[in-house]
Amino acid sequence: ASKDEGVAATQLYEKHFATVDLSQDVQAQRLVADASIKCGRTDVLEKLVRSLRDNASRAVLVKSYASDRCLVGAKRVFEACLEKDACLYNVMLSAYIAGRDMASTEKLLSHASEAGREKDTCLHNVMLGAYIAGRDMASAEKLLSHASEAGTVDVATYNTMIKAYLQLGDSRRAWALVQTMRSAGLAPNCVTFNEFIDAVAAKGGSAMWEVVDEMEACGLKPNHITCSILLKSLQHRSQPRDIERALKIVESAEDAMDEVLLSSICEACMRTNRSDLLARHLERQRSAKGVQVKAAHTYGSLIRAYGFLNDLDGVWVMWHEMKSRRITPTCITLGCMVEAVTNKGEPDAGLALIHQMLAHEETRSLVNAVIYCS
Numbered sequence: 001a002s003k004d005e006g007v008a009a010t011q012l013y014e015k016h017f018a019t020v021d022l023s024q025d026v027q028a029q030r031l032v033a034d035a036s037i038k039c040g041r042t043d044v045l046e047k048l049v050r051s052l053r054d055n056a057s058r059a060v061l062v063k064s065y066a067s068d069r070c071l072v073g074a075k076r077v078f079e080a081c082l083e084k085d086a087c088l089y090n091v092m093l094s095a096y097i098a099g100r101d102m103a104s105t106e107k108l109l110s111h112a113s114e115a116g117r118e119k120d121t122c123l124h125n126v127m128l129g130a131y132i133a134g135r136d137m138a139s140a141e142k143l144l145s146h147a148s149e150a151g152t153v154d155v156a157t158y159n160t161m162i163k164a165y166l167q168l169g170d171s172r173r174a175w176a177l178v179q180t181m182r183s184a185g186l187a188p189n190c191v192t193f194n195e196f197i198d199a200v201a202a203k204g205g206s207a208m209w210e211v212v213d214e215m216e217a218c219g220l221k222p223n224h225i226t227c228s229i230l231l232k233s234l235q236h237r238s239q240p241r242d243i244e245r246a247l248k249i250v251e252s253a254e255d256a257m258d259e260v261l262l263s264s265i266c267e268a269c270m271r272t273n274r275s276d277l278l279a280r281h282l283e284r285q286r287s288a289k290g291v292q293v294k295a296a297h298t299y300g301s302l303i304r305a306y307g308f309l310n311d312l313d314g315v316w317v318m319w320h321e322m323k324s325r326r327i328t329p330t331c332i333t334l335g336c337m338v339e340a341v342t343n344k345g346e347p348d349a350g351l352a353l354i355h356q357m358l359a360h361e362e363t364r365s366l367v368n369a370v371i372y373c374s
Contacts, residue, residue, distance in 0.1 A: 006038035013044060023053040029061050037076050049080040059091045066095035071104075086120040093126045102134045121152045125160060132164045140164065153184065159191050166199040174199075188218065194225045201233035208233060209245070222249050224256035231264040234272050243272050247281075262291050263301035270308050278305055282314070296322065300333035307340030315340045331366040338371050 013032045022028045029048065036045035052058050058081050065073035078084070078092045089112050096105040109127050124147045131140035144161055147153045158181045165174040174196070178188055193215040200207040208230075215222065222230070230246040250257075250265060262285065269278035282305060284290065293299060299322040306314030319337055322329065329337070334357060342350040354371060357363040 003039050006035040006041075009035035010039060010041045010044045013048070018047060018051070021051065021053060022048070023057040026060055026064055030064060033061065033073065033077060037073060042076075042080070045076060046080045046082075049077060050082070055081065055083070055085045055087050059087050062088065062091045062095065066091065066098065069099065071095060071099050071101060075104075086123045089120075089123055090126045093123075093130060097126075097130050097133050100133075102130070105130045105134070121147075121154050121157070124152050125154075125157050128157060128160050132160065137164065137168070148180075148184065153186070155181070155186050155189055155192070158186065159189075159195065162192060163195045166195055171196075171199065190215070190220050190223045190226065193218075193220065194223075194229060197226060198229050201229050209242070212249070222253055222256075224253070224258070224261065227253055227256055227261055228264060231261070231268045234268040236271055236273065238272055243268075243274055243277070247277055257291055259291055259293060259295055259298040262293075263298050266301045266305040270305065275309055279309060282306065282309070293321075294325075294327065296327050296330045296333045299327065300330070300336040303333070303336045303340050307336070307343065310344065312341065312344045312346070315344070328362065329366060331368055331371070334363075334366050335368075335371045 009031065013035070017028075017032075022032070029052070032048050033045055036042070036048065049058055049061075052061070058077070062074045062077050065071070065077060074092060074095045078088060081088055089108070093105060093108055093112075096102075096108060109130065112123060112127075124143065128140055128143055128147075131137070131143060140161065144153070144157065147157060158177055162174045162177050165171070165177070178192065181188060181192075193211055196211045197208060197215075200211065212222070212226075212230075215226075227250045230249060234243055234246055246268070247265070250261065262281075265281050266278065269275070269281065282302075285302070293302070299318055302318045303315050306312075306318060315337070322333070334353070338350040338353055341347075341353070354367055357367050
């Protein structure tokens with residue numbers, strides 16, 4: 001919009017809508033805010049911000065600018081808010097961090113401290129994330145010490161710092177923080193242990209299972225994230241006992257089972273060449289305990305799994321089930337299907353599938369050179 005259009009829009013707002021509560025209409029807020037910023041009418045922007053119901057509504061407006069990567073707009077709205085609470089500071093800090101504007105982040109952190117927000121736990125956590133994102137561990141450690149003394153730390157605070165140490169490869173300090181957390185009367189949670197498991201998952205073996213053992217000793221059940229990490233750690237070189245234990249943990253976490261984990265199980269069993277375990281999980285999937293599959297990607301994994309077991313009937317059952325549910329395949333799903341039937345001695349069937357896809361406009365683009373190579 002031009003400056004003249006901005007002037008007209010702000011005048012229209014002042015004349016007809018200044019007394020209207022626009023808290024539920026972010027689009028209308030943006031129109032007024034955009035016009036006010038465009039023509040330099042800070043007074044109109046302040047009037048709009050004051051008219052909103054509360055700071056939660058104002059934070060939504062700031063966040064809408066941040067989502068569009070418009071830091072200038074987010075900053076102008078934030079500055080127009082007279083009474084800034086932790087919610088507003090958190091949203092603005094997150095916007096600066098996402099935009100990698102560390103200079104503005106530092107300035108806002110200083111402003112928050114001067115405004116007396118230094119005792120807010122949530123704000124401390126955002127500050128901590130900002131320092132870590134800027135690779136300023138010295139400031140992060142100083143802030144953690146200050147927050148600990150002020151009694152404004154929570155489990156999320158420690159988890160954030162633990163993750164940072166682990167990403168730096170400093171497991172000694174990370175484990176020391178767990179002890180500090182416990183001394184402060186805070187118990188590590190699943191997120192805490194998942195960070196440690198993920199850090200050692202690539203190595204597998206005893207180091208990973210020691211963390212799992214401690215997690216279970218604390219009375220914590222492995223969750224969806226834990227299961228994903230364990231499955232990702234399984235490779236062709238993995239020991240049979242590690243493979244079987246990981247699958248047993250996944251099976252015991254029934255509440256965590258979804259399409260992503262189902263695909264991960266199939267891929268892990270194929271990577272480790274464990275046809276026996278794969279067959280068992282596919283049988284479970286066919287039972288009443290099976291996951292409701294809604295994604296083409298998951299069908300691709302199931303098709304590959306049945307092909308891995310040389311079960312051509314199972315391959316076709318998955319393909320027809322996907323089609324009956326009106327789920328459009330992706331190029332990867334189609335590639336899995338063509339490869340499965342071709343490798344099992346039915347190249348004509350694979351070619352027929354390609355022709356079927358080419359015959360329909362919505363699936364024509366799925367066919368590529370890789371699929372023809374299959």
